Amino acid sequence: MSAEAIGALRAYVVERHLDGRADIEPDTPLLEWGILDSFSVAELLEFIHTRFGVAVPPSSISPVHFRTLQTIADLVVSLQEACRVQA
Amino acid sequence: MSRREPIAVVGIGCRFPQAHGPQEYWSLLDEGQDAIGPTPPYRDGGRSGLDPRLDRAGASVRGSLVDVERFDWRAFRISPRESTYIDPQQRLLLQTAWEALESAGIPHEAVAGTRAGVFVGIMWPDYAKLLAADPSRLAGYATSGAGFALAANRVSYQFDLRGPSVALDVQCASSLTAVHHACTSLWSGESELAFAGGVNLILTADADVMMSRAGILSPSGRCRPLDASADGFVRGEGVGLVVLKPLARARADGNRVLCVILGSSVNHDGRRAPLTTPSHDSQVELVSAACASAGIAPADLGYVELHGTGTRRGDPLEASALAAARGEAGRPDPCLVGSVKSNIGHCESAAGVASIVKVALALHHGRIPATLHHEQTNPEIPLDELGLRLVTETTAWPQRDGRPAIAGVTGLSLGGANAHVVLAAPADEAVLRAPAARPRRRETQLLALSARSRPALANLARAYAEALDERGDDAARIVDLAHTAALRRSHFEWRLAVVGARAGTLAEQLRSAAERLDLAGKSAPERLAIPAAVALAVPDAAAAERWAAWQAVPDVIVLVGDEDVAGDRALVSLPADARRADVLAAIAALYELGCAVRWERVVTGGRLTDAPTYRWAGERLWVDPAVSPAAAVALEQAL
Numbered sequence: 122m123s124a125e126a127i128g129a130l131r132a133y134v135v136e137r138h139l140d141g142r143a144d145i146e147p148d149t150p151l152l153e154w155g156i157l158d159s160f161s162v163a164e165l166l167e168f169i170h171t172r173f174g175v176a177v178p179p180s181s182i183s184p185v186h187f188r189t190l191q192t193i194a195d196l197v198v199s200l201q202e203a204c205r206v207q208a
Numbered sequence: 209m210s211r212r213e214p215i216a217v218v219g220i221g222c223r224f225p226q227a228h229g230p231q232e233y234w235s236l237l238d239e240g241q242d243a244i245g246p247t248p249p250y251r252d253g254g255r256s257g258l259d260p261r262l263d264r265a266g267a268s269v270r271g272s273l274v275d276v277e278r279f280d281w282r283a284f285r286i287s288p289r290e291s292t293y294i295d296p297q298q299r300l301l302l303q304t305a306w307e308a309l310e311s312a313g314i315p316h317e318a319v320a321g322t323r324a325g326v327f328v329g330i331m332w333p334d335y336a337k338l339l340a341a342d343p344s345r346l347a348g349y350a351t352s353g354a355g356f357a358l359a360a361n362r363v364s365y366q367f368d369l370r371g372p373s374v375a376l377d378v379q380c381a382s383s384l385t386a387v388h389h390a391c392t393s394l395w396s397g398e399s400e401l402a403f404a405g406g407v408n409l410i411l412t413a414d415a416d417v418m419m420s421r422a423g424i425l426s427p428s429g430r431c432r433p434l435d436a437s438a439d440g441f442v443r444g445e446g447v448g449l450v451v452l453k454p455l456a457r458a459r460a461d462g463n464r465v466l467c468v469i470l471g472s473s474v475n476h477d478g479r480r481a482p483l484t485t486p487s488h489d490s491q492v493e494l495v496s497a498a499c500a501s502a503g504i505a506p507a508d509l510g511y512v513e514l515h516g517t518g519t520r521r522g523d524p525l526e527a528s529a530l531a532a533a534r535g536e537a538g539r540p541d542p543c544l545v546g547s548v549k550s551n552i553g554h555c556e557s558a559a560g561v562a563s564i565v566k567v568a569l570a571l572h573h574g575r576i577p578a579t580l581h582h583e584q585t586n587p588e589i590p591l592d593e594l595g596l597r598l599v600t601e602t603t604a605w606p607q608r609d610g611r612p613a614i615a616g617v618t619g620l621s622l623g624g625a626n627a628h629v630v631l632a633a634p635a636d637e638a639v640l641r642a643p644a645a646r647p648r649r650r651e652t653q654l655l656a657l658s659a660r661s662r663p664a665l666a667n668l669a670r671a672y673a674e675a676l677d678e679r680g681d682d683a684a685r686i687v688d689l690a691h692t693a694a695l696r697r698s699h700f701e702w703r704l705a706v707v708g709a710r711a712g713t714l715a716e717q718l719r720s721a722a723e724r725l726d727l728a729g730k731s732a733p734e735r736l737a738i739p740a741a742v743a744l745a746v747p748d749a750a751a752a753e754r755w756a757a758w759q760a761v762p763d764v765i766v767l768v769g770d771e772d773v774a775g776d777r778a779l780v781s782l783p784a785d786a787r788r789a790d791v792l793a794a795i796a797a798l799y800e801l802g803c804a805v806r807w808e809r810v811v812t813g814g815r816l817t818d819a820p821t822y823r824w825a826g827e828r829l830w831v832d833p834a835v836s837p838a839a840a841v842a843l844e845q846a847l
Contacts, residue, residue, distance in 0.1 A: 140288050142827065146737040154736060155285030 126173065126194035133168050134190070137161075147191040152184055162187055169193075175200040212503050214468035214632070215391050216458035217568050219312025221304040221821075222405075222448035224562055225271030225552045230311060231818060234569045236551065237577035238602065243271050243552045244430065244442055247416075251277065252338055253832045256413040266425025267416035271444030271553035276300065276409060278826030282661040282736070284366060291829040295335040297407040298359050300447040301328055305363045305403055306822055308449045312463060313696030313816035316367060325371035325399035326360040327390040328449070329382025329406025331557040337412055338831050363403065371399040377557070380515070381474075382406050383448065384560025384619030384627040388472040390452055391629075400457070405449035405561035416443070426518065431554060433516035433547035434523050434591075434598050436584040441517040444553025448561035450568065455634075464816050467571035470614070470630045471502025477624035484622045486522055491529035494628045495616065499533075502630035507538035508614050509630070510606040511576055511599070513563040515620040516547025517554055518581075524588040526618065531594035539595040544606065546579035546599040560619040564629060567615045571633045576603045605633070650683045652709045653690040654792045654810060655718075656799050658700040659822065662734050665702040666725035667823035673715040673722070675820055681711045684814075691814025694807040701739065705796035707789060739802025743774030744794065747784040755782070761804045 127147050134151070135144060138161050151157040157165065165187075166177050175197060177186075186196045220230040225243035227233040236243060247270040250256055279299045281291045283306070291299070305326075309316065333356070356375040364373040372393055378385040383406025390404035410416070419425050426432075426440035458465055475494050477487035499506045514526055527545070534543060548566045555562045570576045578601045585591055591598060605613035612633040619627040657672060659665040672689065679685045686709075704725075706717040744762040746752045752765045766773045768781060780797040783790050792810075799805050 138287055138289060141733070142288060143282070143734045143736050144732070146735065148738060149736050150738065153285070155281070155287050155290075156736065158287060158290060161287065161289070 123191070123194040123198045126197050127190050129172055130190050130193055133165075133172075137164070137168075145190065147194075148189050151189055152187060157187065165193075169197060173197050173201060175204060212470075213395070214455040214470055214634075215394055215452050216455045216463065216465045216634070217450050217467050217469065217631075218453050218458050218463040218465060219308045219310075219314065219451035220448070220466065220565055220568065221306070221308030221311055222446070222561070222565050223273055223300065223304065224446040224448070224555070225273065225444055229307065229821060230565065230569060233565060234573065237548065237566055237569070238573070238575075240578045240580060240602070241551065242430075242580055244269050245272060248272055250413050251411045251830075252334075252413070258413045258417075265420055265427045266429070266440060267420050267443070269429040269442055270410070271442065271446070271555070273300075273409065273445040273447075275826060277828050277830040278824075279829045280661070280664065280824040280826045281829065282734075283659070283664060283822065283824065285660070288827070288829055292831055293339065294362075295359070296411070297330055297332075297335070297409050297447070298362050300409070301359055301363055301407050301449070302366055303824060304405070304407075304447045304449045305367065308403065308451045309367075310697060310819075310821040312451045313692060314451070314463070315696065316698040319401060320368035321370065323371040323398070323400045324367070324369040325390060325393050325402040326363045326369060326373045327376065327386040327393070327402060327404045328360045328363070328374070329376050329378065329384075329386045329557045329560065330356050330359045330408075331377045331379055331382055332409065332411075332415065334409065334411035334414070335831075337414070359407065369403075371402070378625045378627070379621040379623055380554070380556050380559050381619035381621040381625050381627045382557040382560065384564065384617060384629060385474055385625070387450070387469070387560065387564055387629055388474050388627050391469055391472050394452060394454055400453075402452045403449045404452055405447070405564075406558040407447040408556045408558040409445050410443060419443070424519070430581050431516075431518035431547070431549040432581040433514060433518045433550055433579055434527065434545070434586055434589055435518065435582050436586050438518040438520055438523055438586060440519060441549060442553040444549070444555040444559075444562075446552065446555035446558040446562050448558055448565050450561065450564060465634045467568045467631050468634050470504065470632050471498055471500070472627070472629040473497035473501055474625065474627045476626070481624070483624060486525050486620055487624070488525050488529045488532070490624075490626060491526060491618070491620070492532045494626045495530060495533035495618070498616065498628035498630050504614060504630065505537065506533045507535065507541070508608065508611075509534065509538075509543050509616045510608060510614050511544040511546070511567070511570070512616040512618065513567050514545050514547045515559075515618045516545075516549055516579075518547070518549060520586070522620075523586055526620070527589045527591070527594055527596055531596060534595060541606070541608070542595050542597040544576060544599050544603060545596050546576065548579075550580035560617070560627065563617045563619070564631070567617055567631055571605075571613055571615065571631060574605060576605065578602055650709055652707060652789045652792055653686050653714070654694070654705060654707050654796055655690050655714055656694050656699070656703070656705040656796070656805070658697075658703045660700045660702065661825050662702055662725050662729050663825035664823050665704055666722040666729070667825065668820060669704055669718040669722040669725070671820035671823055673718040676711040676715040676718075679711070685817070686711055686714065687814035688817035689819055690811050692817050692819040694805075694811045696816050696819075701802070703800045703802070705799045707792045707796050741777040742798060742801040742803055743771075743777040743779050744798060745771050745774070745779060745781040747782065747786075751782065761806075762798055
């Protein structure tokens with residue numbers, strides 16, 4: 122589940138924010154290494170909404186959740202689970 | 209610290225026309241070279257439609273920097289997209305601050321979190337104009353990309369510096385004023401270390417047109433300080449930062465002291481002269497005040513680096529004011545004068561730091577470079593009467609009763625604000641220059657290099673190989689390079705370590721490694737990744753215990769024969785009866801795999817030396833109306 126999410130997120134970040142100039146790993150520190158910043162996180166939220174069908178609540182927009190592809194994927198998966206539980 | 213404690217210049221980073229770094233800058237000056245060339249096309253994507261070579265008298269030549277469109281985003285961990293919105297002047301300051309720290313032999317960790325101040329001079333908002341030219345580019349990034357404040361703030365952010373962070377626009381006195389305020393901040397104890405300097409880039413035609421119309425540029429295309437045929441100035445680009453520390457602190461920390469700053473002053477002409485006209489009396493007071501703050505008499509100045517733009521009115525006034533400040537006491541001992549603008553042009557907001565760095569290097573090397581383009585002194589400047597002498601060929605520092613050499617640097621601005629800084633050679637220079645105890649035996653050494661990207665590492669390896677080749681097989685030099693690389697640099701993610709006793713062996717290994725890195729670079733895009741876990745296999749329990757308290761820190765230590773305990777960690781093995789070379793090889797392998805190393809236990813002896821600084825792997829990152837980002841990448845790849 123999260124592996125698929127990681128794959129989609131990785132492709133998005135590499136293409137959209139690195140202009141294809143470098144590749145990243147699931148545990149690459151995205152914020153620390155300047156790959157993502159506050160402006161690009163805003164765009165990323167939109168991508169997550171479109172691609173995964175979940176809206177990230179403001180309380181979850183934190184450096185902890187957006188630290189790496191893995192943590193973002195985990196967040197996405199947990200939000201998707203929460204939606205399913207409610208439905 | 210008290211007002212008068214000298215401030216040490218412990219490091220320099222700079223880029224001036226045809227010179228990258230203090231060594232190249234010194235060579236340029238020492239060899240009496242002229243770095244002026246044809247003005248390159250404006251970097252504004254053709255916005256002005258003007259050809260600098262044809263259109264305006266005096267703007268067709270310039271001292272230029274190259275490749276300012278390029279930026280090494282991976283070194284600074286700023287995304288390529290954001291980098292595009294950042295004023296190239298800010299980007300140059302980031303690189304120069306980094307190089308200045310390397311010149312000082314100060315790893316990033318040593319200044320991070322400290323009360324280090326940043327004071328930079330800057331005056332042209334050209335990049336903001338380029339961003340504004342297309343509203344779709346006024347993206348959120350541009351709020352932090354284009355303002356002057358960020359020129360200083362971004363340096364503070366990058367290196368985690370928590371002292372004052374100030375960008376100053378004082379036109380052509382900007383960077384010298386920045387040095388003054390940095391010194392004041394150190395003297396008051398507000399800062400414990402300071403970066404001071406400035407930057408000047410000319411991206412659009414606007415200022416060229418204005419200055420040309422004002423008739424202040426030289427139609428003959430040269431700055432001729434104090435010369436009869438002085439006809440205006442030539443513009444120059446540049447960036448420079450000096451790293452400043454109170455002298456006692458610099459000594460305690462084992463920094464290299466290139467020269468010291470004794471005092472400084474700033475003032476404004478007030479209404480003594482029309483706004484854009486210099487004031488004689490104001491300059492007299494300026495120099496007097498600076499000398500008073502330095503605890504010296506103006507007559508003690510042995511050399512003054514003039515503002516010296518090479519204008520018919522400005523030169524005589526500046527010379528006369530200096531003579532007046534020195535007074536009759538100064539007549540018997542002529543003060544040497546000169547101006548670096550003859551070599552590199554007028555770097556405007558970086559002019560002051562260009563002068564400071566020239567004088568700092570001259571004090572460090574013990575000789576004053578020539579001022580160029582002098583044929584006949586301006587008849588309005590009676591040098592002998594004034595007690596001044598223009599340096600027209602390399603000259604030794606004037607000896608004054610065995611006292612250290614003392615120099616002044618002047619910066620003036622069109623708006624009437626002025627600055628003067630007094631520098632000197634360090635008092636116990638002879639002691640400092642004494643060679644350290646040299647190793648008696650030639651031992652195997654470990655040379656550890658790192659960078660934040662693969663191409664930067666490859667280029668650094670090649671630079672070190674060249675540095676090793678330069679001096680022949682000098683054992684002391686090898687130890688110094690090993691010391692500098694290990695203890696006077698930060699260690700980053702891309703790593704390379706070579707072991708050997710001879711310069712040739714080390715250089716060869718470095719070149720092979722660089723080639724391998726280049727080849728790897730061709731097959732796949734670089735991966736930005738944190739290192740994997742590492743295990744070290746040792747021959748016996750005793751070795752395990754020794755190693756654990758020893759030099760390099762793997763994630764786990766296992767015994768040879770029990771390697772499977774290491775799981776899927778990378779494995780390095782130490783042989784039984786390991787000799788020095790084997791131990792170093794194991795440390796090298798662990799280092800390359802990302803382990804922390806206790807360098808002070810590994811590299812003993814040696815001291816800070818001039819070692820290659822970071823080799824920026826820049827990519828073209830520029831707002832360009834003619835080319836879209838995707839097309840820029842394609843262009844980049846095609847080149």
